[in-house]
Amino acid sequence: MTTNFDEIIDRSNTNAAAVEGFQDYLFDADVEITLNHAPEDLVSMWVADMSFASAPAAIAAIQKRLAHPVFGYTMNFDNAYYDAFVQWTQQQYGWQFAREALLISSGVIPALFDLVDQLCGVNETALTLTPAYGYFKHAVTHHHRELRTSPLKVADGHYTIDFEDLQRQTADPAVRVLFLCHPHNPTGRSWTDAELRQIGEICFENNVIIVSDEIHCDLLRVGKQHTPLAKLFPDSDQIITCMAPSKTFNLAGMMTANIIIPNPELRALWQARSHPFVSPLGLAAAQGAYENGHDWLQALRAYLDKNFNVLAATLKQELPQAVFQIPDATYLAWVDLSAYLPADLNLTKFFLEEAGVIMEGGEMFVADGGTRVRLNVACPTSTLLEGLRRIVAAVNAYKTSV
Numbered sequence: 001m002t003t004n005f006d007e008i009i010d011r012s013n014t015n016a017a018a019v020e021g022f023q024d025y026l027f028d029a030d031v032e033i034t035l036n037h038a039p040e041d042l043v044s045m046w047v048a049d050m051s052f053a054s055a056p057a058a059i060a061a062i063q064k065r066l067a068h069p070v071f072g073y074t075m076n077f078d079n080a081y082y083d084a085f086v087q088w089t090q091q092q093y094g095w096q097f098a099r100e101a102l103l104i105s106s107g108v109i110p111a112l113f114d115l116v117d118q119l120c121g122v123n124e125t126a127l128t129l130t131p132a133y134g135y136f137k138h139a140v141t142h143h144h145r146e147l148r149t150s151p152l153k154v155a156d157g158h159y160t161i162d163f164e165d166l167q168r169q170t171a172d173p174a175v176r177v178l179f180l181c182h183p184h185n186p187t188g189r190s191w192t193d194a195e196l197r198q199i200g201e202i203c204f205e206n207n208v209i210i211v212s213d214e215i216h217c218d219l220l221r222v223g224k225q226h227t228p229l230a231k232l233f234p235d236s237d238q239i240i241t242c243m244a245p246s247k248t249f250n251l252a253g254m255m256t257a258n259i260i261i262p263n264p265e266l267r268a269l270w271q272a273r274s275h276p277f278v279s280p281l282g283l284a285a286a287q288g289a290y291e292n293g294h295d296w297l298q299a300l301r302a303y304l305d306k307n308f309n310v311l312a313a314t315l316k317q318e319l320p321q322a323v324f325q326i327p328d329a330t331y332l333a334w335v336d337l338s339a340y341l342p343a344d345l346n347l348t349k350f351f352l353e354e355a356g357v358i359m360e361g362g363e364m365f366v367a368d369g370g371t372r373v374r375l376n377v378a379c380p381t382s383t384l385l386e387g388l389r390r391i392v393a394a395v396n397a398y399k400t401s402v
């Protein structure tokens, strides 16, 4: 089995969030949307899954597991999954961790919710770098706390960390946890080893635990290399690393994520309070993908690189004042359209209504999103080109209407 990344796969009638679930997620109930396109004609470039078939190695492993007819309660009892995953982390990032540190969750999102509950005392909370992945905020507000934010610095589309601010904010004893996103959604930055060392040193000095969400770590541009934060701090057990096969192999619906908790007390808390069961199909899919998905991932990365080049060339030609840099990682493009569109425009609504393109505007990313959009380019190049044609037309129509 190989994957033809150019194939357009109809996802209707599969309960796919990408095509059927956008309205509830992206808009409050009282926001009225006027679609100028038929629902089946919308181009979906929002939620972070891919329009491609999932990795064949995962599909084959699911099929093999289906040959056994019992799908009862399942946990990660034996060593087979650990062996497959740790071989992956060793090969991909030169990093290993102990068997007992590996816990399986039904996703990084549920893990974030659980970790706020387990790590933060009543008057404690988490900090993150903004703009940020929305669930960092939801996980904190769900537990009746306010997320602290440290704005990233940006120059010509390149994001860096404001270390002075990070130092100042982590010095507040109320900040117990840093939610680090590495590589970073939505900016696409893969933090350098020097940046990671500085983040770690600041946090440990201030007794702040780091939850390092590395879910996008396998989706780097060809030639780039991921360094897990924990690899740089082999003597610290104050880093909880979250990785998953969901982005890498397009398995988000399989509800399986790796939460690596080296500290025995923190692990005991997790074991006492988190839901212990996993999906048997999800576990099989993840193991199969880690064992046999390497070549497919290489082909995927090359295809994503090509799509990013198409995007960069189109923006340069059609919207030359858009600020965009091809990201180090992820399949998400983060494009500044402030030269064309006003700061108070809800971009998610604007592009849905005017272009028939579903994507997320800066307002969806906790804070400091600005007049930017996040476009998911993990789709056939023909779909990307159609989405871009519509986006460009909508921006040009806006320009002439004001």
Ligand SMILES: Cc1ncc(COP(=O)(O)O)c(C=O)c1O
Pocket: 048, 106, 107, 108, 109, 110, 133, 181, 185, 213, 215, 244, 246, 252, 256, 257
């Ligand atoms: C940074 C980040 N963390 C977590 C998730 C979701 O994780 P999961 O599907 O394992 O719950 C996403 C999905 O977009 C993400 O971008």
